[in-house]
Amino acid sequence: GTDSTSSGPTNNANNTETGETVRIGWSGPAADHGWLGAINSAAIAEAEKYDDVELVVAEGTNDANLQISQVETFINDELDAIVLLPTDGAALTEVAIKAMEAGIPVINVDREFSSTFAARVTVLGDNYGMGVSAGTYICEQLGDNPDAVVAEIAGIDSLPLTQDRSRGFSDALGDCGLEVSNRVAADFTVQGGEAAASQLLSAAPQIDALWNHDDDQGVGVLAAIDSAGRDEFFMVGGAGSKNAMDAIKSGDSVLEATVIYPSTQGADGVALARLVAQGKSLGDLVEQDVPTRIVLYAPVVTADNVDEYLPTAFTS
Amino acid sequence: MSEQTPTTVSESAAPTQAAPPEKKSGNAMQRLLGGAAGRNLGLVIALALLIVVGAITAGDRFMNVENFLNIIRFASIIGVISIGMTFVITAGGIDLSVGSVMGLASVVASLSWVQAAADQTSWLLMVAVALAVGGAAGLVNGIVIAYGKVVPFMATLAMLVGARGLAELLSNKQTQIVSQQGFLEFFRGDFLGIAWLVWIFVIAAVIGWFLLGRTTFGRRTVAIGGNFEATRLAGIRVKRHLVALYVLVGVSAGIAAVMMLGRTTAGTSTHGTLYELDAIAAVVVGGTLLVGGRGTIVGTVLGVLIFSTLTNVFTQNNLSNSVQSVVKGVIIVVAVLLQQRFASRPGRSS
Amino acid sequence: MSEQTPTTVSESAAPTQAAPPEKKSGNAMQRLLGGAAGRNLGLVIALALLIVVGAITAGDRFMNVENFLNIIRFASIIGVISIGMTFVITAGGIDLSVGSVMGLASVVASLSWVQAAADQTSWLLMVAVALAVGGAAGLVNGIVIAYGKVVPFMATLAMLVGARGLAELLSNKQTQIVSQQGFLEFFRGDFLGIAWLVWIFVIAAVIGWFLLGRTTFGRRTVAIGGNFEATRLAGIRVKRHLVALYVLVGVSAGIAAVMMLGRTTAGTSTHGTLYELDAIAAVVVGGTLLVGGRGTIVGTVLGVLIFSTLTNVFTQNNLSNSVQSVVKGVIIVVAVLLQQRFASRPGRSS
């Protein structure tokens, strides 16, 4: 939610007021995954909050060629702003530049373009930070045991965000003298999580801690852990789904914590697109203009603070 | 044309003379190796080699009962689908929609109102719903193929695309958690220390083996794959049989959906993605002819086990998916090549 | 032998009732409709209907030149692949590896050292590398199929799996940015106001049409698909020809990779995922027979345009992919059914 931006004390007090109607285009990857589904619905819900926003949704795809075509449709429609969660940041850079050159501000969400000229604003989850948070949490729990076995179940390996997460994770573990002993990659699906986890568990008969990058595939991971009857370790999740937080709260599974990766980035993108298109600025900031880069925080949710975060959790 | 051919054989004819030389007798061993046993022997050797590689590279972590059970559990879902697929491929067809139908069945069976209804009655309701969805999808495939005469590849490609879309619509693209206790208890339980998942696979394999090799249904299936027109002209209701076959593979996708629901405790439209390719690869590597007319359930089971053991060996050795893909590609080609060498019969033209 | 059986031979049979031996003459119009033109007419009508739907639902946003160019730009990459695919399918084969080979070619052509070498020489080097990779993959497919006698489905399935893995290994699973200026300038540019992407598609279509319909190469391709053995006996080096066909489709995947590199300015192993299914759907919906023996480039181009227009109309109307998937599934089945009605000859047994 962007409610906090609504009560800015400065020249931005008018942010919630209905301004001139703006048409905003939204395009993201195929919502074949809980987190991406949540991104999508949060963006649409955000747009519905405003009377002056008309959201044009091009439904998700994993084909860069098609997504480029969708953005071209937006350009051709002369929309006022485009919020883009690219299926591949580099692959969509060119067309984003084309949109910018056509005078349409582009808000880049989650997966970064390869050129700074391609976006007016970039909203990023902190993938590296996520890995660091997860690693740090595990260090805190295992810090006194240098021989601890740490396992990792990554998401789709070919995405830069997965690589960032893994890098952050191993950097943080390195700080306390640990390393990842077993790593498998899944594909952000329940089925993939289950398959990867059951293979991992048989490869590693004794584990002390496990980080699973994604709560959606975590459903499968937990199912696999359960059928293997393993409970000698604790697990940290990622993204922050409602299922995961419920499990943390109930405390009856190995899942002890999860690292939030906000599913409201798209909604932030829509809100920012509106401000940019209407020439408004960001409340609470002194700046006249919306900043070019916003990196979201990746907090760790545990049983202690889960109630605080449950309302923002997404249903996978 | 004064000369007339009409003839009768004079009784003096030496009866044996007319017979062409006995060609394909060979010795018993040769016949065995040339036949089904020989083909499966190749697969058994391949599997044994893989196990040796696993034992050498991963040692005790690989060579223990729990790990083998793990491999079989992992194999069981794709295994059930592959058994159904063996039937359609033996009949000269193909079903590209199995994975997608499995996803759809998992979604429908885990819809909240279905689970609620199951709470009121029995978890078997969820099973019934999944099988019904699979069977219905198979029925549509079968009718379009048999009566609409659309080539199986295209008919089931359309179902692949369509069922996935339908599953997304019904699930609203969300992962649906299974909370029905009876269902979870059963499918996460075991029998004689072996998971139900594995039992289902074993039972499906035995039934499939029996059905294909020992029943009139199997005989018709092989005949249709061997020569559709001749089978039709022999008075067999080939269209009806084709429909039955696609329903069968649909139901096997439904069973796989139930197994997946039990294993992952969640139903989603992404379940089963690309399973069709894995199943086809296992079936053909197992020795079933893609053009139809010959099918083997034992081969299919071995094919499935080879691929799942491969995955396990790779994971045990912390090797990346990418290397695994390359190796898998090579294995498919080599296996099919070997199959053909083993299977090449005298009488086949070069 | 005294014959007595009552046989009624009605001499009164209307002469028109009995068909003359020359059955399929008909009048010119009928012949046209039954032939290639008729088949394509159905596709043109389908495309026109889609455009009308687009115009009604999305109005001017849909009906403008820029939008049509957008549709064609979008269609062009899958279009080039589909043209190559038309050749192998016409010859009775199939290539499941096109998407994955395209991904591999895009990765290899954008490797940093290739780009560096291109900086030293010319951007054409990147093009050459992509085409070479596509051609090499096609060569492997072709040799395995023609000389190893592995069924095309399995051989190219293995390549699908293997090439994707190789692409991941080479790219280290990272997206590689194209920074070669000459390359970018060319592909960003246009000619007579129309993007090079579109020109490449048009040129590929014209060459494909000529090659398939007007040359010995095309004639032999059709013959191989119609009757492999007869073609071999007619003195055609069928194996060599098959290899050439798979190289051709591989090169078309290489061209598509270059186009994708130009369009996205990035090479990655995920490029082209599932393109094989889109291409096969377009080719078969276009009227090429999946069993081989008949192929049409015009039909393929229309098939590609139908699917890309469909996608555009959906986007313009804010409709979800899921609904689109379901509609696409239905369209595939209906189109193939219609194709068969148009193509069915009188006198075909039911």
Added chain:
Amino acid sequence: MLKGDNTASLLSMRGITKEFAGVKALRGVDLDVVAGEVHCVLGQNGAGKSTLIKILAGAHQPSGGEIFWQGEQREIPNPVAAIDMGVATMYQELDVVDGLTIAENIFLGHELATGGVLHRARAARTTRQLLERLGHGNLSPHREVGTLSAANKQIVSMARALSHDAKLIIMDEPSAVLDAEEVKNLFRVVNELTSQGIAIIYISHRLEEIRQIGDRITVIKDGASMASGLSVADTPTPELIRLMTGRNVEFVFPPRRELPADAPVVLDIDGLSLRGIFADVSFDVRAGEVVGLAGLVGSGRSEILETVYGARRASSGHVSVDGKRLRPGAVDRAVTSGIGLSPEERKSQGLILDEPIFKNVTLSNFARYARGPLLNERRERAVTREQIEALELRPADPDRPAGTLSGGNQQKIMLARWLVHGTRVLLLDEPTRGVDVGARAEIYALIRRLADAGTAIVVVSSEIPEVLGLADRVLVIGDGRVLHSTPATEIDEHGVLDLVMKGTAA
């Protein structure tokens, strides 16, 4: 072999052997052909005739032996080499591509083209000339070959052979799918060719054709030459048959038996039509009667049988068995009612070639031996063995794949299928096509035995003498209509041809 010996000959094959994965198809065959002769190759089914000519055509590689072409030793590694050498071949299995037009088929492999670009108009013109030369100027070069009858496909095949600049043309059973008129036409062309010095290798199971057209004969038995270069004029037919079969065969059809006056009508066909193919066909067949359908190729006889059988759905009219009407277009009903069809194309319509004999024999009724859904292969084998005994089917091994049997024995499998099923009506479409003299006699005897046992039989054959000799009653079919119906004893070959010609002209 010395080179010098062969200078006079065009072709000389010496001691050719061929082994297929353990099967000895040829055990040493010699063949000498001189320019301008028609050299006939005779032998029983499976003797190795086709194998021998496929070696010559480059389609197979010999396991041993030598080939001399115009006195020079040659290897023929592939079909291209044979064609380049001057050998054109018409194969036994129709070797045309259905999806291509007549012109495209004729020039397949040696297309008229410059730099790979086709000259379509020139190909059409040349094709028209070739077809005219073969007496088929009415066929359009642009017609798709898939729409042609088997006979016309054979014409296309011949036109293709002519289109090559060949010194030797091989014809492997060209007359099997041709009727009397077409065969006459074929012989005219053959004479034309030989007068130009072109040699022909001619294979046929119809010995009267050999007598008419042949110059010299080579006989093959069990893969070895029994006799080479016999002169046709000096070798009497019984001698040829003895060489081929190793026994004496007499020239008589099995004697007919008087049909009892009260023999019931089993099959009743009333006003049957199939739009565009045949119209208003009515006749009936009584128990123990053999009805023959005579007519030219393409007259629609096969379609009549297939429609009676339900394999095609009649556009009007009906079929009854024992007074009960059959549902149109339902093969399974026809089979349960007691009709059996032995189709024209044994290999594509009749048999599952990769499956063993016994499964082919019981294909229509394996369910009868099954207990519920459970197959009983032991009983199936037992029943098959009985049929193998009764029909003298060779080899006598129920587990042998059907595809490895000779043509005559494959035909017997089809008959065995309906015998074990216990059919009351047997529809036989070209039951002796491609079947050798010996097996042919056995099949004739078998058909008569079945009729005597009370089966109603309908026979279609393109060999008019066969129809006349086998049937009790003959229906002459022309242009999809029944032109005439008469007892077989009251009409001869000329009578049939006259009727057919008139019918066609009308």
